[in-house]
Amino acid sequence: MPTMFKKRHVLSMREFSREEIDSVLDLASSLETFARGKKSDMLAGKILALLFFEPSTRTRMSFETAMKRLGGGVINLGPAEGSSISKGESLADTVRVIGGYADALVIRHPKEGSARLASEFSPVPVLNAGDGAGHHPTQTLLDLYTIKKESRLEDLSIALVGDLKYGRTVHSLAYALSLYGADITLVSPPSLRMPEPIKSDLSSKGTKVRETCDLNEVVNNVDVLYMTRIQRERFPDPVEYKKVASSYRLTPEFLANARNNLIVMHPLPRVDEITPAVDTTPHARYFQQSFYGVPVRMALLKMLIGGGA
Amino acid sequence: MSEAVSRDEPRELRVKPIKNGTVIDHIAGGQAFNVLKILGISGTTDATLSVVMNVESGKLGKKDIVKVEDRELKEEEVNRIALIAPAATINIIRDYKVIEKRHVDLPDEIVSVVRCQNPNCISNTSEPIKSRMLVKAKNPVLLRCIYCEQPLTDRLAEYLI
Numbered sequence: 195m196p197t198m199f200k201k202r203h204v205l206s207m208r209e210f211s212r213e214e215i216d217s218v219l220d221l222a223s224s225l226e227t228f229a230r231g232k233k234s235d236m237l238a239g240k241i242l243a244l245l246f247f248e249p250s251t252r253t254r255m256s257f258e259t260a261m262k263r264l265g266g267g268v269i270n271l272g273p274a275e276g277s278s279i280s281k282g283e284s285l286a287d288t289v290r291v292i293g294g295y296a297d298a299l300v301i302r303h304p305k306e307g308s309a310r311l312a313s314e315f316s317p318v319p320v321l322n323a324g325d326g327a328g329h330h331p332t333q334t335l336l337d338l339y340t341i342k343k344e345s346r347l348e349d350l351s352i353a354l355v356g357d358l359k360y361g362r363t364v365h366s367l368a369y370a371l372s373l374y375g376a377d378i379t380l381v382s383p384p385s386l387r388m389p390e391p392i393k394s395d396l397s398s399k400g401t402k403v404r405e406t407c408d409l410n411e412v413v414n415n416v417d418v419l420y421m422t423r424i425q426r427e428r429f430p431d432p433v434e435y436k437k438v439a440s441s442y443r444l445t446p447e448f449l450a451n452a453r454n455n456l457i458v459m460h461p462l463p464r465v466d467e468i469t470p471a472v473d474t475t476p477h478a479r480y481f482q483q484s485f486y487g488v489p490v491r492m493a494l495l496k497m498l499i500g501g502g503a
Numbered sequence: 504m505s506e507a508v509s510r511d512e513p514r515e516l517r518v519k520p521i522k523n524g525t526v527i528d529h530i531a532g533g534q535a536f537n538v539l540k541i542l543g544i545s546g547t548t549d550a551t552l553s554v555v556m557n558v559e560s561g562k563l564g565k566k567d568i569v570k571v572e573d574r575e576l577k578e579e580e581v582n583r584i585a586l587i588a589p590a591a592t593i594n595i596i597r598d599y600k601v602i603e604k605r606h607v608d609l610p611d612e613i614v615s616v617v618r619c620q621n622p623n624c625i626s627n628t629s630e631p632i633k634s635r636m637l638v639k640a641k642n643p644v645l646l647r648c649i650y651c652e653q654p655l656t657d658r659l660a661e662y663l664i
Contacts, residue, residue: 206652208652284629284630284631285625285630286630286631286632303625304623305623305624305625305628306621306623306624306625306650306651306652306653307619307624307625307626307648307649307650307651307652308625308650310625310649310650311625311626311630311632311650314632325625325651326623326651327623328651328652391654
């Protein structure tokens with residue numbers, strides 16, 4: 195399979211062309227069988243280092259699963275208290291040292307730009323698994339993979355719902371969808387609207403962007419509902435939070451008149467924004483989406499350290 | 504108030520012509536000290552300096568002028584001035600004559616001149632890296648931090664290192 199993918203690191207979706215995204219998604223599709231358990235030794239003898247300076251469940255464990263399912267090994271930074279970090283070692287030194295032990299590094303860190311810093315000092319490829327409020331490109335790639343597998347990337351009509359101001363996943367996803375000419379509706383309370391510079395960036399790429407506060411207004415007219423969590427701490431007034439949170443809570447009744455092929459996605463963890471009753475409707479795809487993190491991360495690892503596609 | 508004019512009309516001079524060095528003219532009024540900061544010239548310098556501030560200017564209304572004696576500033580040093588004084592002109596003086604006159608032009612990337620305005624950016628920590636800003640637009644100036652990608656457009660002087 196020819197590949198357009200020539201990257202050394204995976205840091206930000208802004209660095210991906212549509213062709214590069216397509217090559218990752220195509221490879222992920224061919225690796226899905228291994229993600230489901232078929233034995234592979236594609237990455238035998240290779241070691242992936244996980245440097246998580248912040249808690250993570252899905253991202254950390256799906257990277258670990260991806261590496262192990264392809265026959266590779268994983269080393270973990272472990273709790274920061276027990277490591278050199280607590281002795282005041284810089285991130286630059288940490289990645290230089292651990293880069294000497296492994297074939298690639300996955301990093302999650304609370305500071306924005308930390309993954310790019312790591313890429314400047316690491317002797318091996320760096321994958322950004324979330325840098326503060328910055329980027330989380332592997333989440334965006336698995337979102338795109340989910341849309342491609344469970345809906346369609348061409349002529350897509352999608353609603354991004356919830357906290358569009360602070361949510362890094364929706365910023366990256368909106369940017370990537372603009373490469374596919376998607377029709378995007380932004381649904382959020384007024385105080386959590388998508389920042390103006392991101393919206394104008396989308397419009398400048400010719401993407402159709404609409405904004406509304408009313409989820410009811412859009413639910414019947416889209417192919418994908420991408421839900422996100424509205425965090426309580428964003429609202430100084432608890433009464434206001436309750437009001438907003440309840441108006442963005444997805445229930446089966448909400449979906450009664452939706453298109454048959456509508457899919458509901460969520461980066462998880464969910465709290466109240468999708469009721470458990472939605473799980474058994476034909477629309478729910480969020481657990482499938484979470485699983486797709488494995489083949490997508492397999493594809494990236496294979497491209498970066500397994501000799502390409 | 505270029506050097507050439509100054510030599511013809513010495514009685515109107517606020518500061519006498521310099522023999523050798525660099526004259527930075529057409530700095531926006533009030534920005535002279537920020538220009539010195541960008542050039543790395545601090546209050547403890549032993550260079551012979553003249554600073555004229557808020558004099559009348561046809562082009563700018565009010566302008567500042569900085570004269571640095573016995574030092575010919577290099578192009579990459581002075582181009583960074585364009586961040587806060589895009590209309591500045593640089594005159595290199597030898598033996599009282601202007602031997603070179605040029606305008607400032609921002610480079611594509613500026614290093615260690617302004618810090619990122621994002622307090623949570625990795626470049627604002629004790630990591631062994633320099634602040635690096637990509638110049639995305641020159642007029643008005645739009646910078647983007649190479650680390651966190653946060654833009655920086657106004658109040659640039661507040662973020663000078």
